[in-house]
Amino acid sequence: MSRRILAAGNWKMNKTPSEATALINELKEKVSNAKNEVLVCPPFVCIPDVCRVAAGTNISVGAQNLYYEDKGAYTGEVSAQMLLDLGVKYVIIGHSERREYFNETNDIVNKKVIQAIKNNLIPVICVGETLEQREDGVTFDFIRTQVKIALRSVCAQDAANLVIAYEPIWAIGTGKVATSEQANEVCADIRRCIAGIYDENTAQSIRILYGGSVNKDCAAELFAMSDIDGGLVGGASLKAEDFSIIADA
Ligand code: PGA
Numbered sequence: 001m002s003r004r005i006l007a008a009g010n011w012k013m014n015k016t017p018s019e020a021t022a023l024i025n026e027l028k029e030k031v032s033n034a035k036n037e038v039l040v041c042p043p044f045v046c047i048p049d050v051c052r053v054a055a056g057t058n059i060s061v062g063a064q065n066l067y068y069e070d071k072g073a074y075t076g077e078v079s080a081q082m083l084l085d086l087g088v089k090y091v092i093i094g095h096s097e098r099r100e101y102f103n104e105t106n107d108i109v110n111k112k113v114i115q116a117i118k119n120n121l122i123p124v125i126c127v128g129e130t131l132e133q134r135e136d137g138v139t140f141d142f143i144r145t146q147v148k149i150a151l152r153s154v155c156a157q158d159a160a161n162l163v164i165a166y167e168p169i170w171a172i173g174t175g176k177v178a179t180s181e182q183a184n185e186v187c188a189d190i191r192r193c194i195a196g197i198y199d200e201n202t203a204q205s206i207r208i209l210y211g212g213s214v215n216k217d218c219a220a221e222l223f224a225m226s227d228i229d230g231g232l233v234g235g236a237s238l239k240a241e242d243f244s245i246i247a248d249a
Contacts, residue, residue: 009237171212
């Protein structure tokens with residue numbers, strides 16, 4: 001089964017709406033013939049402008065988070081329907097920064113995944129181990145737990161369509177990229193885990209990205225690995241030139 005490579009940019013808490021508009025305008029020219037699927041995930045307040053500029057281009061827009069309730073008295077939160085109404089297609093869920101700074105647990109991640117699917121948003125579920133867990137030899141166990149709980153009550157058909165991003169925490173924003181072999185080994189194990197929960201077909205259709213200091217120089221090698229289907233890119237996605245090279249890698 002062929003899985004299209006996805007180059008996903010996670011802008012995190014960077015860019016004001018006017019800066020975001022400038023970046024997406026620059027990017028849309030540079031990636032208009034990109035080989036890979038291109039996704040950008042700006043901060044919430046930038047999404048309307050970015051969606052407007054990206055409309056009719058080959059760039060999809062994602063959010064970095066959502067809340068798991070439909071609507072109501074949840075001050076400060078953003079719902080799936082609000083995102084959908086703007087033209088958002090993907091939503092990052094369970095990024096390690098959200099798990100660490102905003103106390104997102106595996107159960108919360110699962111609720112958000114279900115809410116995204118229910119509203120036809122494609123979840124990009126983030127998983128990844130700390131350096132300490134890697135050194136303790138519990139990487140696979142830890143990540144399998146994250147994957148299994150994130151996908152609780154998700155049917156095979158819905159699972160086949162979603163995206164998982166393997167992002168070792170020690171590689172995020174540190175400039176310390178996992179080797180292609182290290183990254184592929186975990187992505188392959190995530191795929192085996194999916195096959196165990198569902199079946200081989202589902203495992204073969206799901207896209208698994210690598211994230212953690214992906215840059216224009218290492219992307220091609222990572223994306224060529226058997227079980228890596230693209231990248232979730234932080235820092236390098238803020239530079240149109242660099243991200244356009246990743247979009248073609
Ligand atoms: P980075 O971030 O590319 O800056 O390491 C990746 C991510 O956190 O998604």
